[in-house]
Amino acid sequence: SDKVHVSFTVNGEAVDVLVDPRELLIHTLRERLRLTGAHIGCETSHCGACTVDLDGASVKSCTVLTVQCQGAELITVEGLAGPDGLHPLQAAFVQEHGLQCGYCTPGMLVRGWRLLQDNPDPSEAEIRFEMAGNLCRCTGYQNIVRSVRRAARELRGEPVAEG
Amino acid sequence: TAEDLARSEKLGGVGCRRKRTEDARFIQGRGHYVDDIQRPGMLFGDFVRSPHAHARIKAIHKDKALALPGVHAVLTAEDLAPLNLHWMPTLAGDKQMVLADGKVCFQNQEVAMVVADDRYIAADAIDLVEVEYEPLPALVDPHQSMAEDAPVIRDDLQGQDEGAHGKRVHHNHIFTWEVGEKDATDRVFDEAEVTVREQMLYPRVHPCPLETCGCVADFDKVRGELTVHLTSQAPHVVRTVFSQLSGIPESKVHINAPDIGGGFGNKVGVYPGYVVATVASIVLGRPVKWIEDRIENLSTTAFARDYHMTGELAATKDGKILGLRAHVLADHGAFDACADPSKWPAGFFNICTGSYDIRTAYARVDGVYTNKAPGGVAYRCSFRVTEACYLIERMIDVLAVKLGMDKAEIRLKNFIRPEQFPYPSALGWEYDSGDYHTALKKVMEACDYEGLRREQQEKWEQHGELMGIGLCTFTEIVGAGPTRNCDILGVGMFDSAEIRVHPTGSIIARMGTKTQGQGHETTYGQIIATELGLPADNIIIEEGNTDTAPYGLGTYGSRSTPVAGAATAQAARKIRDKAKKIAAHLMEVSEDDLEWTGEGFQVKGVPDQVTDMPTIAWAAYNNVPEGMEPGLEAVEYYDPPNMTYPFGAYLCVLDIDRYTGETKIRRFYALDDCGTRINPMIIEGQVHGGLTEAFGVAMGQELPYDAQGNILGASLMDYFVPTMMEAPSWETDYTVTPSPHHPIGAKGVGESSHVGGIPCFSNAINDAFTRFGITHVDMPHNAYRVWRTLHELGLDRRP
Numbered sequence: 009s010d011k012v013h014v015s016f017t018v019n020g021e022a023v024d025v026l027v028d029p030r031e032l033l034i035h036t037l038r039e040r041l042r043l044t045g046a047h048i049g050c051e052t053s054h055c056g057a058c059t060v061d062l063d064g065a066s067v068k069s070c071t072v073l074t075v076q077c078q079g080a081e082l083i084t085v086e087g088l089a090g091p092d093g094l095h096p097l098q099a100a101f102v103q104e105h106g107l108q109c110g111y112c113t114p115g116m117l118v119r120g121w122r123l124l125q126d127n128p129d130p131s132e133a134e135i136r137f138e139m140a141g142n143l144c145r146c147t148g149y150q151n152i153v154r155s156v157r158r159a160a161r162e163l164r165g166e167p168v169a170e171g
Numbered sequence: 172t173a174e175d176l177a178r179s180e181k182l183g184g185v186g187c188r189r190k191r192t193e194d195a196r197f198i199q200g201r202g203h204y205v206d207d208i209q210r211p212g213m214l215f216g217d218f219v220r221s222p223h224a225h226a227r228i229k230a231i232h233k234d235k236a237l238a239l240p241g242v243h244a245v246l247t248a249e250d251l252a253p254l255n256l257h258w259m260p261t262l263a264g265d266k267q268m269v270l271a272d273g274k275v276c277f278q279n280q281e282v283a284m285v286v287a288d289d290r291y292i293a294a295d296a297i298d299l300v301e302v303e304y305e306p307l308p309a310l311v312d313p314h315q316s317m318a319e320d321a322p323v324i325r326d327d328l329q330g331q332d333e334g335a336h337g338k339r340v341h342h343n344h345i346f347t348w349e350v351g352e353k354d355a356t357d358r359v360f361d362e363a364e365v366t367v368r369e370q371m372l373y374p375r376v377h378p379c380p381l382e383t384c385g386c387v388a389d390f391d392k393v394r395g396e397l398t399v400h401l402t403s404q405a406p407h408v409v410r411t412v413f414s415q416l417s418g419i420p421e422s423k424v425h426i427n428a429p430d431i432g433g434g435f436g437n438k439v440g441v442y443p444g445y446v447v448a449t450v451a452s453i454v455l456g457r458p459v460k461w462i463e464d465r466i467e468n469l470s471t472t473a474f475a476r477d478y479h480m481t482g483e484l485a486a487t488k489d490g491k492i493l494g495l496r497a498h499v500l501a502d503h504g505a506f507d508a509c510a511d512p513s514k515w516p517a518g519f520f521n522i523c524t525g526s527y528d529i530r531t532a533y534a535r536v537d538g539v540y541t542n543k544a545p546g547g548v549a550y551r552c553s554f555r556v557t558e559a560c561y562l563i564e565r566m567i568d569v570l571a572v573k574l575g576m577d578k579a580e581i582r583l584k585n586f587i588r589p590e591q592f593p594y595p596s597a598l599g600w601e602y603d604s605g606d607y608h609t610a611l612k613k614v615m616e617a618c619d620y621e622g623l624r625r626e627q628q629e630k631w632e633q634h635g636e637l638m639g640i641g642l643c644t645f646t647e648i649v650g651a652g653p654t655r656n657c658d659i660l661g662v663g664m665f666d667s668a669e670i671r672v673h674p675t676g677s678i679i680a681r682m683g684t685k686t687q688g689q690g691h692e693t694t695y696g697q698i699i700a701t702e703l704g705l706p707a708d709n710i711i712i713e714e715g716n717t718d719t720a721p722y723g724l725g726t727y728g729s730r731s732t733p734v735a736g737a738a739t740a741q742a743a744r745k746i747r748d749k750a751k752k753i754a755a756h757l758m759e760v761s762e763d764d765l766e767w768t769g770e771g772f773q774v775k776g777v778p779d780q781v782t783d784m785p786t787i788a789w790a791a792y793n794n795v796p797e798g799m800e801p802g803l804e805a806v807e808y809y810d811p812p813n814m815t816y817p818f819g820a821y822l823c824v825l826d827i828d829r830y831t832g833e834t835k836i837r838r839f840y841a842l843d844d845c846g847t848r849i850n851p852m853i854i855e856g857q858v859h860g861g862l863t864e865a866f867g868v869a870m871g872q873e874l875p876y877d878a879q880g881n882i883l884g885a886s887l888m889d890y891f892v893p894t895m896m897e898a899p900s901w902e903t904d905y906t907v908t909p910s911p912h913h914p915i916g917a918k919g920v921g922e923s924s925h926v927g928g929i930p931c932f933s934n935a936i937n938d939a940f941t942r943f944g945i946t947h948v949d950m951p952h953n954a955y956r957v958w959r960t961l962h963e964l965g966l967d968r969r970p
Binding site for chain 1: 190195207379383687689852859887901
């Protein structure tokens with residue numbers, strides 16, 4: 009067959025898949041690896057619901073072929089929580105009501121997670137610019153911005169008022 | 172009281188900003204949406220779609236597709252016809268092709284379904300299906316629909332001069348719906364000192380939920396039972412329809428709406444994808460998944476609006492409105508699949524007298540067919556209230572301009588006064604409660620309205636800069652509805668709740684609605700917590716599984732709080748009544764001696780003689796009064812006596828760049844009054860989302876068709892979904908005017924911000940042009956179109 013062996017790590021675990029060269033990473037994650045947190049919201053690479061972290065960068069996994077991921081390190085929403093529980097960004101989305109239907113949420117979280125590593129103290133304008141690759145239909149974004157700012161404060165060790 | 176508030180915080184009850192129970196699974200990727208479902212042996216179905224807007228189908232060649240390894244079936248109308256499933260009934264009382272039956276009537280219409288091992292092979296096979304078409308002239312302009320020589324779109328209706336909503340006078344005429352007193356209204360207009368008239372288009376847009384429509388159909392041949400997991404806002408209605416269509420008894424049809432990635436009215440009706448996937452599963456005996464892509468979603472599922480409206484107001488010279496006349500040409504596409512209560516083909520458009528005491532009115536809506544996708548009611552419209560609100564709020568501004576009156580002043584002058592409620596409107600609704608003056612004045616003060624008007628004047632006179640101030644003071648009508656006049660395909664529009672208290676005081680409760688992100692799993696628990704004095708954290712709320720949840724009509728029209736919210740409170744009160752009897756038994760006192768403490772019962776005037784609800788729950792399973800059924804549970808099917816009528820006062824300030832037409836929203840202030848507020852945090856989130864949609868609709872969204880019937884802009888390449896960069900910041904506020912007829916005084920609110928937001932944005936744009944004699948420009952107010960207005964006025968030339 010024309011299938012290709014691809015090896016990479018997802019959330020720290022080594023995986024091995026056999027895929028057609030045309031298979032999109034989002035489908036490999038969702039259908040083969042059963043990591044169904046990342047979602048599909050469009051076919052023109054706009055919505056960012058499929059955002060995962062690939063070798064230290066936020067990528068839209070509907071726009072990456074799985075065969076391009078040989079040797080890559082991937083992180084998905086399922087890998088954000090650590091042994092001590094939720095990542096502060098996940099907790100902040102709950103506290104600030106940064107989600108409703110939850111469909112954009114995995115992509116938002118993975119993107120916000122990378123943003124806060126690149127820029128631990130982003131302004132509101134920076135958050136809005138840096139997360140503009142992620143569409144949301146429910147929240148009007150305001151509480152997502154608040155969530156990211158709250159998590160940033162939390163991660164910097166600053167006091168955060170109870171929401 | 173302070174004590175009630177403290178208890179509410181402790182229990183997670185009504186009024187507190189309770190964090191959502193839904194969130195835990197969604198933030199960890201553990202939601203359960205339709206496309207997450209995998210079943211053993213599951214196949215994937217997808218559609219061959221029409222490239223033509225209007226054409227006869229001469230032949231469909233399946234051979235090459237069927238020869239492709241991994242392809243199991245290619246279904247066409249011929250395969251569905253023996254089951255009489257090549258057409259299906261719609262909520263509007265019309266019928267719609269499931270697969271093209273001899274012709275296609277809109278571009279991207281479903282022609283054949285390919286069923287294959289997976290979606291990649293299905294996509295390949297679709298390309299191999301060859302369809303021979305004979306193009307026909309396309310009809311896209313609704314104003315030409317009823318021309319004598321207009322193309323016949325619906326050959327199947329030939330000779331039928333009676334439709335589901337009365338006489339049809341032309342082959343493309345769907346219905347004419349009238350309400351109000353025509354002659355009296357005409358007289359008011361003939362005699363009035365001042366009349367104004369304006370034509371306006373509410374453009375075709377789309378709700379575009381981030382998750383598209385889809386399903387997994389799974390027919391079990393051994394048991395003769397059908398399970399369908401699908402993106403449905405009204406799963407019980409789907410079960411009834413599927414049973415009627417398939418002949419399978421309802422008890423053997425298991426419809427399940429799992430987590431839904433947003434609905435916004437897009438997921439109310441039944442789409443061909445659900446039907447064909449189900450047929451394919453029945454034929455092949457294997458599960459079949461169908462998941463549409465974004466372009467298919469935007470171009471073939473329920474659109475919103477497309478009302479071509481003429482509004483008229485009659486008034487005295489000093490601005491007292493005497494009459495309203497409205498004519499609408501409604502473009503419904505090729506099949507009337509407009510989701511409405513069956514007696515209301517134009518929805519609740521007759522709320523178009525708005526927040527104003529207008530004694531005489533008449534409205535008429537004519538629906539027509541065109542070569543476009545079906546739909547109409549969707550996208551937080553509350554059954555055409557968006558259109559009604561846009562009409563009256565634009566007309567109020569038009570009248571103010573004509574009279575030289577301030578746009579706030581004319582509203583304050585004509586508002587229905589608080590003491591007039593319950594208020595019977597000229598077009599037949601009885602508004603439950605309202606205090607519009609207080610709301611508008613609060614907003615004007617918060618935003619310094621007078622100061623803004625001065626600034627607007629100065630900006631133009633001193634700097635030549637354009638600023639617009641938009642006002643919208645709307646009245647919503649939500650909570651359909653009383654079964655005497657509201658039904659969906661014959662099922663009265665009640666809703667339901669079933670609450671079961673376990674021996675240890677935790678609760679499982681289910682409702683007949685279906686959340687798509689509105690937080691029902693959190694907020695219904697809050698209602699029960701307050702009614703029963705048990706902590707919300709131990710209350711599980713479920714919806715969507717028709718085997719387990721009580722029958723309900725679903726979630727749309729902001730009806731969940733008014734109807735199932737009421738049912739929840741009423742069911743809880745039945746439980747509390749029984750609990751009181753048990754408490755009296757336990758305490759060996761008369762029921763009459765007991766009073767509710769918020770968490771149990773105490774003997775009147777004796778605070779230390781108390782029994783709490785967990786104690787009562789335990790007793791319900793082992794120590795009930797003689798003759799009483801054991802257990803502690805109740806069901807309520809709630810038939811609302813009326814709708815609820817939330818209202819709001821919105822203000823928008825924007826600045827327009829004269830040279831580019833680009834608009835910057837400087838401020839948007841939204842006051843909503845939805846009566847008793849169950850969870851302020853969740854209401855605010857609903858408002859933010861609805862306002863962002865309103866911004867999208869007013870400022871950029873549209874789904875145009877060209878003269879050949881090609882749908883344009885139906886992908887995220889063009890369809891304007893704001894990102895964080897474009898979306899304005901929102902300020903929210905509230906007043907509380909409870910609904911007197913609702914068990915907890917709560918009104919719906921989910922759609923208010925969309926309904927009220929759009930005219931507010933549009934009024935702000937139009938307000939910026941008032942001084943140049945412009946009364947109305949159509950949406951969307953994107954940069955190009957605003958620039959065109961600037962250009963026509965010569966304002967875009969640099970000095």
